[in-house]
Amino acid sequence: MTYGGEQGQQEAQKLVQIWLNSNYLGYQETGFMVEKYDAETPGIPGAGGEYSVQSGFGWTNGVMLSFLNTYGWNSDATTQTSSV
Secondary structure: OOOOHHHHHHHHHHHHHHHHHHHHHHHHHHOOOEOOEOOOOOOOEOOOOOOOOOEOOHHHHHHHHHHHHHHOOOHHHHHOOOOO
16 A cells, blocks of 8 residues: 655655664664664664663564565665755
8 A cells, every 4th residue: 555646655765765774874883773763863872752772672673674675775875864
């Protein structure tokens, strides 16, 4: 099922690749995945919430695998260092 037509799908692809890139940069820097990443600085763990950032958090790993399965990996996206 798709929403937003061609333009919506292109925007979704862009957002997914930025999110994947942030996770990838964070993993490269630390050697592990974390629960959440900063929305403004790719690769940096997020802050705030009810508890400190958790490493190896399951939903982050699962969403990353799902996005990679659905959208694939755009190696050019690793040069994107700003959020939308």
